[in-house]
Amino acid sequence: MKISRLTKRISMGAIALVCSIGVALPASAIGPDSMKQEPKGAYVPSGTPDLSTLNSPFSMKSSMKGKGNKKNQQALGPANPSYTIDVDYNSSTHKVAGTLEVTFKNNIKNNLSELYFNLWGNAEVFKENGGGMNVSDVKVNGKNAAFEINETALHIKDLSLSKNKKATVSMDFEVSLPEQQDRFGWYGETVSMGNWFPILAVYDDEGWNVDPYYPYGESFYSLSGKFDVTVTTDKNQVIAATGEEVGKAKITGDKATHRYKAKDVRDFALEMNPNYRVISTEVNNIKVNVYYSEEHSKYAAALLESGEDSIKLFSEKFGQYPWPELDIVTMEGWFGGMEYPQLVMISLAGDRPLDWAKSVNAHEIGHQWFYGIIGNNEYDEPWLDESFASFAAALYDGELDSLQVEPTEETYYHLSSQISDFTAREDEGGIGAYYYMIYNYGSSTINDLRELLGDEVFYSAMQTYFKQQKFGISTTRDFIVSMEKSTGRDLMPFFRDHRVLLSDQE
Numbered sequence: 056m057k058i059s060r061l062t063k064r065i066s067m068g069a070i071a072l073v074c075s076i077g078v079a080l081p082a083s084a085i086g087p088d089s090m091k092q093e094p095k096g097a098y099v100p101s102g103t104p105d106l107s108t109l110n111s112p113f114s115m116k117s118s119m120k121g122k123g124n125k126k127n128q129q130a131l132g133p134a135n136p137s138y139t140i141d142v143d144y145n146s147s148t149h150k151v152a153g154t155l156e157v158t159f160k161n162n163i164k165n166n167l168s169e170l171y172f173n174l175w176g177n178a179e180v181f182k183e184n185g186g187g188m189n190v191s192d193v194k195v196n197g198k199n200a201a202f203e204i205n206e207t208a209l210h211i212k213d214l215s216l217s218k219n220k221k222a223t224v225s226m227d228f229e230v231s232l233p234e235q236q237d238r239f240g241w242y243g244e245t246v247s248m249g250n251w252f253p254i255l256a257v258y259d260d261e262g263w264n265v266d267p268y269y270p271y272g273e274s275f276y277s278l279s280g281k282f283d284v285t286v287t288t289d290k291n292q293v294i295a296a297t298g299e300e301v302g303k304a305k306i307t308g309d310k311a312t313h314r315y316k317a318k319d320v321r322d323f324a325l326e327m328n329p330n331y332r333v334i335s336t337e338v339n340n341i342k343v344n345v346y347y348s349e350e351h352s353k354y355a356a357a358l359l360e361s362g363e364d365s366i367k368l369f370s371e372k373f374g375q376y377p378w379p380e381l382d383i384v385t386m387e388g389w390f391g392g393m394e395y396p397q398l399v400m401i402s403l404a405g406d407r408p409l410d411w412a413k414s415v416n417a418h419e420i421g422h423q424w425f426y427g428i429i430g431n432n433e434y435d436e437p438w439l440d441e442s443f444a445s446f447a448a449a450l451y452d453g454e455l456d457s458l459q460v461e462p463t464e465e466t467y468y469h470l471s472s473q474i475s476d477f478t479a480r481e482d483e484g485g486i487g488a489y490y491y492m493i494y495n496y497g498s499s500t501i502n503d504l505r506e507l508l509g510d511e512v513f514y515s516a517m518q519t520y521f522k523q524q525k526f527g528i529s530t531t532r533d534f535i536v537s538m539e540k541s542t543g544r545d546l547m548p549f550f551r552d553h554r555v556l557l558s559d560q561e
């Protein structure tokens with residue numbers, strides 16, 4: 056996500072940095088000197104979340120910490136999730152209701168006794184505005200299963216699943232969208248459905264990951280799989296979605312039923328508005344669409360052009376964009392932009408400059424590579440997607456040669472810090488430090504690595520990293536090992552100097 060800081064490029068004057076959720080931070084809020092302050096002037100959601108509670112609720116991983124940090128890819132599961140979702144969206148009540156079924160392989164252990172799902176719509180910041188999620192009639196392999204919901208975690212208990220066997224979980228679910236200019240919510244006639252369905256949590260070498268929702272960035276973590284999603288709603292809705300639409304919508308009275316399929320994606324998002332117009336182009340056999348409402352008309356061509364240019368540039372530098380389609384949608388969030396697989400939300404609230412919108416678009420499209428294709432645990436290692444997406448945007452902007460950012464004076468903050476390290480110091484400007492370190496200093500660090508290795512060696516090593524991690528989950532260790540192997544160099548001193556520490560993973 057990109058918080059819309061209209062600032063940044065410390066050495067260049069006003070430039071946009073974007074991430075997944077962007078807030079407009081004044082340049083003065085970004086320098087190391089200001090790290091002790093709240094990001095003043097940030098454009099924050101109406102119900103500002105209480106970040107002090109974000110630190111704790113579920114830390115079932117903590118007991119496993121310190122047991123060695125060598126990521127065992129075999130332990131990442133449940134593997135090969137395949138979702139079938141069938142829902143109705145009611146445009147008057149802003150409710151989604153329907154069924155979800157997910158089949159996966161238990162690659163974790165014998166007699167697997169529990170499963171977790173994330174119900175992100177239950178985050179406090181959404182509940183305050185009428186949002187929420189509920190599930191019922193949970194079955195595992197056709198049998199009723201006991202479950203319990205604790206805020207954003209759905210815990211399914213008392214199971215005994217055999218190792219290396221497939222299992223299927225089914226449930227009914229209901230979602231109330233909050234009235235909120237956000238990645239999840241409705242505002243005016245625009246409906247944003249990011250993180251809107253129960254999604255399998257990930258079990259890794261630290262146990263189950265059920266971290267709290269982080270409103271100023273992402274705490275999402277999911278494995279790539281398949282989606283078959285059917286949505287019935289008013290027939291006048293124009294819908295952008297992850298994946299590709301299968302055939303034409305089926306019209307029944309004033310309703311339309313749309314079906315979408317996607318593969319090798321780790322999430323599924325939708326954006327709709329009855330007034331959306333669409334322009335499209337094709338690049339590298341990929342269809343690029345911009346969905347925009349009339350008030351955003353002046354941005355449409357620029358977003359399409361920057362979308363096309365970003366796909367071309369990042370495919371050449373990092374590895375081919377792997378899906379047949381990409382949707383760019385305009386909306387009016389409190390942030391700069393937000394990434395989902397094959398769908399990016401560009402927030403055009405207020406009068407954003409065209410160049411800003413193009414740069415935010417490049418950042419979010421950069422996330423198709425860093426988050427979408429090369430996945431990571433966004434709560435534990437946010438730099439693995441945000442620093443790289445910010446680097447990609449600076450590459451698109453042609454500003455790498457002037458990208459020079461110093462780290463915070465406060466050495467407590469590392470580039471490889473977890474989100475909880477920043478939220479723990481919220482009162483001392485931890486959120487500003489998060490943006491500063493993970494976006495600004497992070498992109499500058501990737502650029503320092505490029506300068507150290509030279510363009511040819513750097514991009515060739517990035518392409519190897521892409522091939523190794525495609526549709527998987529990367530860690531800080533994976534990145535360092537991959538770069539060292541590709542270049543034949545000892546890069547530990549470089550990363551240590553840039554506050555990338557493997558001990559942060561333990």
Ligand SMILES: [Zn+2]
Nearest residue numbers: 056057074075
């Ligand atoms: Zn981002």
